[in-house]
Amino acid sequence: xxxxxxxxxxxxxxxxxxxxxxxxxxxxxxxxxxxxxxxxxxxxxxxxxxxxxxxxxxxxxxxxxxxxxxxxxxxxxxxxxx
Numbered sequence: 001x002x003x004x005x006x007x008x009x010x011x012x013x014x015x016x017x018x019x020x021x022x023x024x025x026x027x028x029x030x031x032x033x034x035x036x037x038x039x040x041x042x043x044x045x046x047x048x049x050x051x052x053x054x055x056x057x058x059x060x061x062x063x064x065x066x067x068x069x070x071x072x073x074x075x076x077x078x079x080x081x082x
Contacts, residue, residue, distance in 0.1 A: 018057035
């Protein structure tokens with residue numbers, strides 16, 4: 001699997017690729033445990049993983065679709081301090 005080039009693009013600019021869960025966690029600014037929780041919650045519709053050599057990878061197009069669906073549902077807003 002080719003690694004994305006360092007071009008200043010975000011990982012969501014890459015198409016047709018798989019990202020390892022640690023990179024997915026960085027993209028969403030959460031810890032790896034949160035990715036596991038999201039994956040376990042069927043109501044969220046978080047993309048399923050593909051296991052390769054004992055590591056979890058997720059499809060970039062599926063992650064893009066997940067983000068779009070969150071925004072459409074009104075759940076993708078920024079957090080605000082109370």
